[in-house]
Amino acid sequence: MTNPATPKTFTLVITGAPYSSQAPQSALHFARAALEQGHSIDRVFLYGDGVHLASSLATPPSDETNWSQVWAEFLEHHGIPGVACIASALRRGLVDEKEQARYELASENLRSPFTIAGLGEWVEGQTRSFRTLYFHAGD
Amino acid sequence: MTNPATPKTFTLVITGAPYSSQAPQSALHFARAALEQGHSIDRVFLYGDGVHLASSLATPPSDETNWSQVWAEFLEHHGIPGVACIASALRRGLVDEKEQARYELASENLRSPFTIAGLGEWVEGQTRSFRTLYFHAGD
Amino acid sequence: MTAFHTLHILNKTPDHPRFSECLGTLGTDDALILTENGVLALATEINLKTSRIYALTPDVEARGMAGTTRNSILVDYPEMVDLTLQAQRVISW
Amino acid sequence: MTAFHTLHILNKTPDHPRFSECLGTLGTDDALILTENGVLALATEINLKTSRIYALTPDVEARGMAGTTRNSILVDYPEMVDLTLQAQRVISW
Amino acid sequence: METLVIIDQPPYGSWTGREALDMAFALAAFDQTASLLFSGAGVNWLRNRQITDAIGQKSVEKNLSAAPVFGISAILADASACRRYGLGPQDLPDGVVLTEMDAKLLARYSHTVFAG
Amino acid sequence: METLVIIDQPPYGSWTGREALDMAFALAAFDQTASLLFSGAGVNWLRNRQITDAIGQKSVEKNLSAAPVFGISAILADASACRRYGLGPQDLPDGVVLTEMDAKLLARYSHTVFAG
Numbered sequence: 166m167t168n169p170a171t172p173k174t175f176t177l178v179i180t181g182a183p184y185s186s187q188a189p190q191s192a193l194h195f196a197r198a199a200l201e202q203g204h205s206i207d208r209v210f211l212y213g214d215g216v217h218l219a220s221s222l223a224t225p226p227s228d229e230t231n232w233s234q235v236w237a238e239f240l241e242h243h244g245i246p247g248v249a250c251i252a253s254a255l256r257r258g259l260v261d262e263k264e265q266a267r268y269e270l271a272s273e274n275l276r277s278p279f280t281i282a283g284l285g286e287w288v289e290g291q292t293r294s295f296r297t298l299y300f301h302a303g304d
Numbered sequence: 305m306t307n308p309a310t311p312k313t314f315t316l317v318i319t320g321a322p323y324s325s326q327a328p329q330s331a332l333h334f335a336r337a338a339l340e341q342g343h344s345i346d347r348v349f350l351y352g353d354g355v356h357l358a359s360s361l362a363t364p365p366s367d368e369t370n371w372s373q374v375w376a377e378f379l380e381h382h383g384i385p386g387v388a389c390i391a392s393a394l395r396r397g398l399v400d401e402k403e404q405a406r407y408e409l410a411s412e413n414l415r416s417p418f419t420i421a422g423l424g425e426w427v428e429g430q431t432r433s434f435r436t437l438y439f440h441a442g443d
Numbered sequence: 444m445t446a447f448h449t450l451h452i453l454n455k456t457p458d459h460p461r462f463s464e465c466l467g468t469l470g471t472d473d474a475l476i477l478t479e480n481g482v483l484a485l486a487t488e489i490n491l492k493t494s495r496i497y498a499l500t501p502d503v504e505a506r507g508m509a510g511t512t513r514n515s516i517l518v519d520y521p522e523m524v525d526l527t528l529q530a531q532r533v534i535s536w
Numbered sequence: 537m538t539a540f541h542t543l544h545i546l547n548k549t550p551d552h553p554r555f556s557e558c559l560g561t562l563g564t565d566d567a568l569i570l571t572e573n574g575v576l577a578l579a580t581e582i583n584l585k586t587s588r589i590y591a592l593t594p595d596v597e598a599r600g601m602a603g604t605t606r607n608s609i610l611v612d613y614p615e616m617v618d619l620t621l622q623a624q625r626v627i628s629w
Numbered sequence: 630m631e632t633l634v635i636i637d638q639p640p641y642g643s644w645t646g647r648e649a650l651d652m653a654f655a656l657a658a659f660d661q662t663a664s665l666l667f668s669g670a671g672v673n674w675l676r677n678r679q680i681t682d683a684i685g686q687k688s689v690e691k692n693l694s695a696a697p698v699f700g701i702s703a704i705l706a707d708a709s710a711c712r713r714y715g716l717g718p719q720d721l722p723d724g725v726v727l728t729e730m731d732a733k734l735l736a737r738y739s740h741t742v743f744a745g
Numbered sequence: 746m747e748t749l750v751i752i753d754q755p756p757y758g759s760w761t762g763r764e765a766l767d768m769a770f771a772l773a774a775f776d777q778t779a780s781l782l783f784s785g786a787g788v789n790w791l792r793n794r795q796i797t798d799a800i801g802q803k804s805v806e807k808n809l810s811a812a813p814v815f816g817i818s819a820i821l822a823d824a825s826a827c828r829r830y831g832l833g834p835q836d837l838p839d840g841v842v843l844t845e846m847d848a849k850l851l852a853r854y855s856h857t858v859f860a861g
Contacts, residue, residue, distance in 0.1 A: 173621055180859075180860065180861040181861070182353070182396070183395075184395035184396055184644050185352070185353055185396070185643060185644055186642070186643055186644075187547075187572050187641055187642050187643070187684070187686075190684060190685055190686070191547070191571060191572060191684075194594065194613045194684075194685075195613055195616065195617065197613070198612075198613035198614045198616070198617045199617045201614065202614055202617055202618075204617065212764065212768075212860065212861070213324070213760070213761065213764050213860060213861040214321070214324055214353075214861065215861075217396060217397065220396075220397030221397070221409070221410060221411075222397035222398070222399050222404075222409050222410075222411065222412075222413060223394075223395060223396065223397040224394040224395070224397070224399065224403070224407045224409065225394065225395045226391075226394075226395075228687065229395075229686075229687065230685050230686075233397070252365075252764075252767065253764065255362075255363040255364065255365075256322075256323040256362060256363070256364045256365075256368075256760075257321070257323055257324070257356060257359075257362065258356065258359030258360070258361035258362035258363070258372070258413065259361070260361050260363065264363070265361075268363045270360070270361050270363065271360060271361075271411075271413075272360075272361065272410075272411035272412065272413055273361075273411065274361060274397065274410075274411055274413055283771070284767060284768060284771035285771060285774075285775055287768070287771065288771055288772055288775040288777060289775075291748075291777075291856065292746075292775075292777065295621070296620055296621065296626060297856065297858075298545070298620060298626060298628060299628035299858060299859065300628070301547065301628060301629075301859060301861055302643065302861065303547040303548055303549075303552075303572040303573040303574070303642035303643060304548075304549075304552070304573070304638055304642060304643040304645070312528055319743075319744065319745040320745070323760050324759060324760055325758070325759055325760075326454075326479050326757055326758050326759070326800070326802075329800060329801055329802070330454070330478060330479060330502075330800075333501065333520045333800075333801075334520055334523065334524065336520070337519075337520035337521045337523070337524045338524045340521065341521055341524055341525075343524065351648065351652075351744065351745070352644070352645065352648050352744060352745045353745065354745075367803065368802075368803065369801050369802075391648075391651065392648065395644075422655070423651060423652060423655035424655060424658075424659055426652070426655065427655055427656055427659040427661060428659075430632075430661075430740065431630075431659075431661065434528070435527050435528065435533060436740065436742075437452070437527060437533060437535060438535035438742060438743065439535070440454065440535060440536075440743060440745055441745065441759065442454040442455055442456075442459075442479040442480040442481070442758035442759060443455075443456075443459070443480070443754055443758060443759040443761065448736070449732075449735065449736070454758070456553075456755060456758075456786040457786075458553035458785055458786050459553065460549075460551035460552065460637070460669050460670070461637065461669075461743075464637065464668060464669060464730070467730065467731065468730060468731055468732050468734075468735050469732060470732030470733075470735075470736065471732075473732065479757070479758045480755050480757075480758035480759075480786070483755055483786060483789055483830065486789070486792075486830045486831040486832075487829055487830060487831065488831075500799070501799035501800045502757075502800065504795075504796040504797075504799060505757050505795055505796065505797040505799070505800045505802070505804075506755065506756070506757065506789060506792060506795060507789075507792035507793055507794045507795040507796075508792070509794065509796070511831065532738075532739060532740070532741070534735065534741045535742075535743070536743070541852070542848075542851065542852070547642070549639060549642075549670040550670075551669055551670050553753070553785050553786070554753060554785075554859075557753060557784060557785060557846070560846065560847065561846060561847055561848050561850075561851050562848060563848030563849075563851075563852065564848075566848065572641070572642045573639050573641075573642035573643075573670070576639055576670060576673055576714065579673070579676075579714045579715040579716075580713055580714060580715065581715075593683070594683035594684045595641075595684065597679075597680040597681070597683060598640075598641050598679055598680065598681040598683070598684045598686070598688075599639065599640070599641065599673060599676060599679060600673075600676035600677055600678045600679040600680075601676070602678065602680070604715065625854075625855060625856070625857070627851065627857045628858075628859070629859070
């Protein structure tokens with residue numbers, strides 16, 4: 166039996182987009198609770214529509230939470246890597262400077278500290294973490 | 305009774321994103337068939353997740369269709385307005401130069417000839433068109 | 444040309460809640476066109492509650508359903524355009 | 537602390553096909569936690585097929601379900617974190 | 630010409646319902662007749678005492694109660710969906726009319742739309 | 746440690762199934778044991794003669810047939826979902842194993858994942 170008091174490591178995978186699903190919000194609440202209890206988060210991996218969370222251009226109305234910004238601040242503050250799957254990201258128009266140059270695109274829109282990398286990052290997270298939890302869209 | 309031979313006007317509303325749903329593809333096939341039969345398309349309105357179709361940064365693998373690009377070329381070629389709903393677009397990180405300046409964002413990512421405007425464009429399309437058809441995500 | 448009241452465009456699988464919502468509102472003079480994932484309904488034994496069932500050929504073929512079209516009438520996109528004009532109203536589910 | 541085999545995290549309404557898929561795989565030693573839209577199941581008469589049902593308080597309250605929690609145990613996020621660690625495995629539906 | 634906007638998704642789990650409400654409000658703002666129908670799991674919009682602080686979203690109750698002010702002509706709820714989700718007539722906000730979502734209902738509207 | 750990747754969405758209507766397949770392939774590529782389970786409407790991945798030219802997408806049949814080559818250890822299909830969608834054992838591609846999706850099946854895997 167696992168003793169919940171022992172600090173454990175989580176990898177969180179977010180597959181639902183902000184302003185479309187509740188997934189990024191639920192994942193953030195979970196992540197905060199895990200850290201407060203002394204656990205650690207190895208990484209946050211964005212997959213499928215979840216990559217939109219890493220957009221630097223999301224501009225919700227001023228009376229709504231900017232989930233991309235809040236997530237970025239959380240990752241930055243705690244030094245947790247946030248990685249968007251490169252295949253999901255490129256198809257959905259989320260690119261960093263490197264991909265911008267490679268595909269000769271007019272701009273980039275990846276919000277720091279998110280990075281773009283392959284599914285190997287997800288596999289590594291799963292093998293290194295005690296728990297890998299998924300936050301999918303609810304519809 | 306309607307005589308299908310008489311040219312009619314359509315407004316098409318796309319609410320499903322490319323690389324997530326089939327909606328933009330089905331809408332394009334429908335639009336092409338309508339024009340070939342001599343009908344016209346008043347406008348194409350992107351709503352909800354459908355606004356991602358207007359991204360200038362979508363970069364699918366080279367052996368897959370770039371639906372944003374194909375749609376943009378179709379609109380350009382036939383002089384059909386393509387309008388992304390401003391509220392949907394801003395939340396989801398799709399912005400033009402004007403919104404970039406207004407919100408002091410680092411870049412813009414709207415693909416020409418798409419424009420960004422309010423739901424009034426949808427209402428106008430519906431009132432001016434013989435048929436307004438919706439292309440939603442299928443899951 | 445058959446005249447009908449409402450054309451229901453259904454692009455969801457039979458497992459999606461909107462599928463049964465759609466079937467529940469089919470009127471006696473209505474027609475149903477199955478598109479995208481909707482064509483998979485033809486592989487099941489679900490009662491589609493109308494005899495005027497169309498299915499979009501490109502979606503039928505993509506899903507390997509060419510031999511499983513039950514009592515539906517296969518249409519291409521130009522014919523679908525016609526159907527949307529013949530109906531008095533169109534609802535996209 | 538109760539020990540259990542699998543913790544099933546279910547965030548879909550009872551009308552979503554994955555809801556019944558999840559219930560169909562609940563083992564006798566499993567627990568279910570309802571989150572997001574999943575908490576709406578507590579407003580229905582659906583048999584949830586396990587007696588170990590948790591529901592996430594913030595989602596219950598947001599949906600106006602505070603008075604309709606049936607036989608579920610309300611948990612907050614820290615308790616949910618514990619539950620994911622007590623289980624031998626976790627499945628997010 | 631009258632448009633029926635159908636909301637069949639519950640609030641908070643997705644944005645579709647909010648975006649449907651915006652469509653109805655836009656129609657009304659441009660002097661088009663618009664009504665709302667809550668069906669399926671969407672009837673959960675009508676539950677009272679939605680306390681959303683802990684999930685970081687604004688409650689949709691206020692949006693919905695503004696519907697008559699914005700000129701929405703009727704707010705309908707599918708009776709069988711309400712029964713399924715344990716919502717009795719006394720649980721519904723003022724002005725919501727219970728109805729059956731069927732061919733006869735939809736035949737009253739020239740346009741029937743979903744937001745997604 | 747073995748991961749079961751479940752595909753419960755049919756192909757072409759959404760990308761979720763493709764992205765699930767990529768997850769399984771990535772696990773195999775990094776020497777993790779991975780199996781695929783097709784359930785619900787996802788069993789429609791297994792239908793043969795998918796002719797996709799007219800919808801402008803690549804057929805997924807080739808991707809799926811590459812699974813053993815990429816090191817996927819088993820391809821399972823839920824028997825009751827196959828029955829619902831009219832797929833008999835003779836209709837399934839070689840190597841697909843009919844099973845029942847139940848607690849006993851899932852208990853065999855340390856991780857069970859969906860792509861979305």
